[in-house]
Amino acid sequence: MARKQQDDYQCTECGATSTRWVGRCPQCQTWGSVVERSGPPSRVAVDIAAPHSAALPIGEVSTQAADRTLTGMEELDRVLGGGLVPGAVVLLAGEPGVGKSTLLLEVAARWARGGRRTLYITGEESASQVRLRATRTNALADSLYLAAENDLGTILGHIEQVRPSLMVLDSVQTVGAAQTEGIIGGTTQIREVTTALVRTAKQRDMAVVIVGHVTKDGGIAGPRTLEHLVDVVLAFEGDRHSGFRMVRATKNRFGPADEVGCFEMAEAGIVEVPDPSGLFITRYEEPLPGTCVTVTMEGRRPLLSEIQALVAPVPNETPARRVTNGIDFSRVAMVLAVLQRKAHLPLSRNDVYVSTVGGARITDPSADLAVALAVASAAVERNFPRRVLAMGEVGLAGDLRRVPGLERRVAEADRLGFELALVPANSRDRTASRPKLRNLEVVEVSSVAQALGVLDLRRAERGQAQTAGMRAVQV
The missing domain is CATH 3.40.50.300 (P-loop containing nucleotide triphosphate hydrolases)
Incomplete structure (x- = not known):
């Protein structure tokens, strides 16, 4: 039997070669893509041919043939x-x-x-x-x-x-x-x-x-x-x-x-x-606890999305559940941990459900603060005093990080009639021209705990804890 030469097998996906057949390509990790070559790679001499048109400096090339339709x-x-x-x-x-x-x-x-x-x-x-x-x-x-x-x-x-x-x-x-x-x-x-x-x-x-x-x-x-x-x-x-x-x-x-x-x-x-923003938010006659709106960036387009949360006590000794829909589960779990450790919000003995409205799928980290506020509002059963939206990426220390395209997001929220926007501190460009806002008040906060204080959610939590005979949460 003739001995196989080097690199007789090649991946049809990425072109990587191998000396033996394998079920999974070691380069692109694709299954079943490695096949045997029909023969060694041929080396054919290429004759030099005269070009059909001469090369031009790039500034002299006409763009009429590439006009869009x-x-x-x-x-x-x-x-x-x-x-x-x-x-x-x-x-x-x-x-x-x-x-x-x-x-x-x-x-x-x-x-x-x-x-x-x-x-x-x-x-x-x-x-x-x-x-x-x-x-x-x-x-x-x-x-x-x-x-x-x-x-x-x-x-x-x-x-x-x-x-x-x-x-x-x-x-x-x-x-x-x-x-x-x-x-x-x-x-x-x-x-x-x-x-x-x-x-x-x-x-x-x-x-x-x-x-x-x-x-x-x-x-x-x-x-x-x-x-x-x-x-x-x-x-x-x-x-x-x-x-x-x-x-x-x-x-x-x-x-x-x-x-x-x-x-x-x-x-x-x-x-x-x-104008798709209206598809992902709900118009309520009366504000409801457990809801918060955020502005995500899909490409260069700002879209408003509503996040809803429900916090319910765990019956008996059943383990607490965490359920999400339309938003990444790991990010929600991180936000819940920050709420419990840095904002002193007791959630370990409660089921927490977090969902988006209208089938929206949110992957933008700037929605972290809206998730935190929606969960806190549901936990203390207190709604926001005004039409509120929140933007900010939550860190493990409970701090808020800057989000890109903030001025564009703020302008979209103002256009749709929101009254209060919570954004990370020092996130607005002081030198660039800002859009003129009609009714929207922008408040900068540096942490999740500070955002809860602005909306008075921590005081509501303390009052409920005292009513239930529990130890007041120190904030």
């Missing part, structure tokens, strides 16, 4: 950085049923209504099924062409025949190239299909939007090089039990990579939500 959906244009660039390849990924096909069919229809030819390729549905959905969502246009194909060569033939300025492929995992080995949806096929579409898009100055699937871990299915090949990577997020949807740019060669667009799934299709 609006898609007709302002929220999507915001994420793209002002519209689609000719020749750009966009990858849109999301969970099954989140509404990727509905969104892109609406985009294709609006693009076609501007007199521009649009080609929609479906590999998961038949043409008649897409036609029925287009009728329901009113996504019909004369310049919108539809085809159901699963072969790359046939798709390139449709492009040659229609000559569109925008092509939508739904989805890349359902298309295969006949001349390439591997099953449809495999890493080799996905890489070959995407490479061919990128090459065609650049040659024809045709914008291409590709739908991608996600894995159970939330990552984009297929090789990692898929994200490197395309120009823009968009993540379509949302809870299937909630109508709110969010498009987030994770990579954008033509604009900011931290922007988000907001949408809502309705019976007639998907609609834009230019």
Whole structure:
């Protein structure tokens, strides 16, 4: 038996080589991605060829060929950085049923209504099924062409025949190239299909939007090089039990990579939500204990979110429970520990439930202070005297840390009619111009205990403890 040479096995995900087969790649930690090479890497001499056009100083390069075109959906244009660039390849990924096909069919229809030819390729549905959905969502246009194909060569033939300025492929995992080995949806096929579409898009100055699937871990299915090949990577997020949807740019060669667009799934299709703050807060006639509003930053957009808390005594000797919904459990547990140790709020013998409103998912650490105030308000059963919101990251010492984009957050809270904002001390820029506030009073606090004192939550706790015959908490 011939002895294997060095590096005869390679990972299809990251390209790492190995002298033997392993079930898990030691570099990217992907299971089942290491395969045997068909032969040693070949070294082919490349002939020097004359360039088609001379290289120019960067200041002399024309930008007319890269002028953006609006898609007709302002929220999507915001994420793209002002519209689609000719020749750009966009990858849109999301969970099954989140509404990727509905969104892109609406985009294709609006693009076609501007007199521009649009080609929609479906590999998961038949043409008649897409036609029925287009009728329901009113996504019909004369310049919108539809085809159901699963072969790359046939798709390139449709492009040659229609000559569109925008092509939508739904989805890349359902298309295969006949001349390439591997099953449809495999890493080799996905890489070959995407490479061919990128090459065609650049040659024809045709914008291409590709739908991608996600894995159970939330990552984009297929090789990692898929994200490197395309120009823009968009993540379509949302809870299937909630109508709110969010498009987030994770990579954008033509604009900011931290922007988000907001949408809502309705019976007639998907609609834009230019002002989504009202979706995540509740309008109460009377203030209720256990609620506090915060302002998070989704990209460069401030969004108001309401946090609700419930504190209930533990019956008998049952262990206390900690339940969260829409917010990270470990951060809530840390805030509860700070409340108990640094603010002297007794919570060890109480069940604590913390949840967001409207299906919002909060990952911004600036929501820590709002969580602390909501839990404290629920524990002492005392509501806030005014419409209050809070922003600040809580440290283990009970201190508050600065949050980015504070002036933008404060301006959004003032626009929506809030009266009091608690922010970390020394977090406002003294030199930069501040927005003129109408009714909002901004109070700087340095710790969680000080924030509780401003809202008079500690005094309420002491009074309740004395009434119950318990030892008053020293503050």
